[in-house]
Amino acid sequence: MSNPAPRILAVGLPDAVSAPLSDLLGKGEIAAIPLEAEALLAEVSPKPAIVISGPPKPELPANEIAQSLRMQFPDLPLFLCCTTKEGFERKTLIKNGFTDAFLLPMDLSSLRGALNQALAQASEGQIRVYRPVKIIDLEPGAELGFETSIFLPANKKYVKLSAAGDSLEADRIEKIKKSKFNTIQVPAEQMTEFYTYSAKRLRDMGGGGGALSATERREKLSGAVRDLISGLFSEQTASFEEGQALMKDCGEIVKTYILEGPDSEWYARIQTVLGEMGDGYSHTGNTSTLAALFAMGLGIGKPEDLALAGLLHDIGVAELPAEIQLLEPEQMTPAQLDQYKKHPELSVNLIKSRKLIVPDPVTKAILQHHELFNGSGYPDGLFGDRISKEAQILALADRFDYLTRVKEGQPLMTPAQAVEHLRSLQANDPSRIHYDPELLKKLLALFPA
């Protein structure tokens, strides 16, 4: 017997919002109502499992939608999708009743993740959604109250490792650690069991109440980056005080989630970044972490500068027109690409207009993170050592995260393979010398073959 598909109440959802969600919305049964006071007050029967609202209107502001939907559905996931920055105060919207609020297209990936998670919960696991868990968080031989799988990206297949209640033995964990898979997959609705297991394990290991597993650190980093970025676009952030508060948030993120790792071994820390699908704000968190770790490993630049530059390097993308944000650079028309190439400058402008005071090497790294060693990059076509060392490291971290990310239809790359790939690309072709060959050589030497 299978449960019926979860009912999704779509409140005034325009096509522009529902189109990029159609595959997910299709997993549920949609009941669409207009975004009007009368419709919000009407009894909805049968009761939905998820409510998703389109952008507010002048006569029906977001906080009113939040409060009235929350009164009607006290315990349902309630999502808001906004398409303009005006009035998008995420913290206030959540206080007023939304489970989460998304600014599209910037937050599309986060919205898809939240919707997927809600569908998995509402269908009681009938709709399968997996979440990444770092293998170093699992104790060999311990009973695990959740199912584990491995995702094979080349075949787009999940392969089950253990059932809920089973354990993973030491040799198996070692084998996974040594392979490219340092991340296993746990069904989304069983993540509570993982958190319980990991909290107990950290307690047994003598960690204090604030101790976090590598998995949770990555999740919290991604969430903190999202909070930071929505804070940057909130209308309140133009004063020096707000700028200082945002800088304090940046500093906290860098200190808590990036610089202070529980594992002091450099390569183990690199590994905790790998094996993700690049969803939500994980790319920003990853680039920031990798840039800081590269700086540490190579002894170039200050890790805290690189971490900060990583957090802020792409914020200017959100200032671009929505249709450009949804495209990959290779899909853009020449005119769109010209606009896209302005994003490093837009990031720096945004930092200035929000009154964030950042060290000079950070500004340079952000402005120059698309410059390439042979001068073929943008915005200024700088070459060689005219590109700051910090910018070169940030560019490498950005590219490295892309190469080692889990991509459907493609085999995984180890860190060494990723750097080797970059090296061989440019070894015999001067037009492809995008990174300082010396820098690549030094980086490669840091990774086990």
Place this chain on the structure above:
Amino acid sequence: MFDLSTKVLIVDDMMTMRKLVGKVCKEIGFTDMVEAGDGIQAWEKIQNSAPPIGLIISDWNMPNCSGLDLVKRIRADSRFGKTPFLMVTAEAEQHQVIEALKAGVDNYVVKPFNAPTLIEKLEAIHKKRSG
């Protein structure tokens, strides 16, 4: 038990919220409800209502005249000073609750709330006042 024939004034700047709070009141058994969109309108209704308003359920954050302004005005007036006042708020921040209680609200309820919660709050007000 509080008196269900009491005339209730529901104050909120959001029309949908006034209707939804009204729905909860109806569920409890109140039959005589009036609405106001802000503190100024509410004050007019309080002064001109017959039979008099016996219970005020008011939102806190409103433009023009907030819940705080309204409760201060009522408490300062000898004619209506004793009317029970229940504050409705979306965010129960501690400083806000303290400020509200100091200004003379009888109790507060956090949105979203349902009929059992509202009954509980009204009974607490009734008990405090008759005890």
